[in-house]
Amino acid sequence: MFSFCTDPSLLPDWQWMACYLTTGKHMSIYTSxxxxxxxxxxxxxxxxxxxxxxxxxxxxxxxxxxxxxxxxxxxxxxxxxxxxxxxxxxxxxxxxxxxxxxxxxxxxxxxxxxxxxxxxxxxxxxxxxxxxxxxxxxxxxxxxxxxxxxxxxxxxxxxxxxxxxxxxxxxxxxxxxxxxxxxxxxxxxxxxxxxxxxxxxxxxxxxxxxxxxxxxxxxxxxDIVYWARELGGTKTERFTEYPHGDWRMWYFLALLVFYLLFTRASEVVLGRIMARLTLGQATTGGEAQRKAA
Incomplete structure (x- = not known):
């Protein structure tokens, strides 16, 4: 929580968003x-x-x-x-x-x-x-x-x-x-x-x-999906000092980006492991490496 987050109702948009994303409850999605x-x-x-x-x-x-x-x-x-x-x-x-x-x-x-x-x-x-x-x-x-x-x-x-x-x-x-x-x-x-x-x-x-x-x-x-649905749902001033509409679409869009980046990183790592394992092997991958060399 930043020092300027004392009264969210008086904050400009970017400061409001910075305070909103660093609330104690919002940390739960990062922990998840x-x-x-x-x-x-x-x-x-x-x-x-x-x-x-x-x-x-x-x-x-x-x-x-x-x-x-x-x-x-x-x-x-x-x-x-x-x-x-x-x-x-x-x-x-x-x-x-x-x-x-x-x-x-x-x-x-x-x-x-x-x-x-x-x-x-x-x-x-x-x-x-x-x-x-x-x-x-x-x-x-x-x-x-x-x-x-x-x-x-x-x-x-x-x-x-x-x-x-x-x-x-x-x-x-x-x-x-x-x-x-x-x-x-x-x-x-x-x-x-x-x-x-x-x-x-x-x-x-x-x-x-x-x-x-x-x-x-x-x-x-x-988990991360639970908190995305929980935090993205409509919040009114009665339940939170950071009220907002239904933001679940944006939360789930962030999840989509997270999983796409994670799977892409996994593909790169697995590809390197596969290249390492097939080196010198009598397999299609090993034959391709020998021809490339």
Whole structure:
């Protein structure tokens, strides 16, 4: 807040706008941008870890493990994202509270399911009702991160599974002929070479993940879209000292520019990573680089 913001009604247009954009409540939309970036920074490697585990399980020679990996890919990919987000967060939250309830309140005599209500003792609440607000917000955020990682991990697993199968079989047979164990062949030959085949699919998945961040609102996280709608709506002098009309179009236009710039920056970075991975590889990209050189 600037020093000249004492009486907004007397300010010229540019000073009024400067004061309006730096109010305490308006800072929430700037903080929500950091929330979105933090979500992406944590979710991307987590989803990649889930994907690698799922793809490795799917190609396993152990039948139950292979069924588990392929089942994870098929089930999560077959359910609409919104339906999975709404179901999984509630189910995960109730599962955690149920386990805590059984451990912390063994003398509880009332049923947990009471009609449409899920009732546990106060000590089993997650987080506790007496916990500060930041604990509730942090819990909601990491629940959202885990849900995003599960969903996009299934898509990443499908991409990585296809990339593993795209590595020429002759490469693996040569490694086996040199006496490498299946584990060594997997880690030293298959995994390093699969990334060049997986990166196009993972690049698309990264773009989809960026566009899916507004779903945070469904998970109870006050994200950038929530604050754009909240701050852009009509405000009267009764509720704020900075009254304005319906500005949601301008707020959502700013969001459009933000996401376009972010995806463009992602395309540049991913393009450089792809060029680095295909250098010297027996692929179309590597062949194009050799001809250009």
């Amino acid at each position: 941008v950091l929330t979105v970036l933090l979500l992406l920074a944590i979710t991307a490697p987590a989803a990649l870890a889930f994907g690698f585990a799922g793809a490795s399980a799917a190609r396993s020679r152990i039948a139950p493990l292979s069924w588990l990996g392929k089942g994870y890919i098929a089930i999560v990919r077959g359910v609409p994202d919104i339906a999975f987000f709404l179901f999984f967060v509630i189910a995960l939250d109730q599962m955690i509270e149920y386990v805590r309830h059984r451990a912390l309140c063994p003398d509880w005599s009332e049923p947990i399911r009471q009609g449409n209500d899920f009732v546990v003792c106060a000590a089993a609440k997650m987080p506790l009702g007496t916990a500060p607000q930041w604990v509730h917000e942090t819990y909601g955020f990491f629940t959202a991160v885990f849900t995003f990682a599960i969903v996009f991990g299934a898509f990443a697993a499908n991409v990585l599974f296809g990339a593993m199968r795209a590595v020429p079989r002759a490469q693996l047979e040569t490694a086996e002929a040199y006496g490498m164990s299946p584990r060594q062949t997997f880690l030293r030959v298959l995994v390093p070479q699969m990334w060049v085949y997986a990166l196009p699919g993972l690049s698309n998945l990264w773009m989809v993940l960026i566009k899916a961040t507004p779903l945070l609102f469904l998970l109870g996280v006050e």
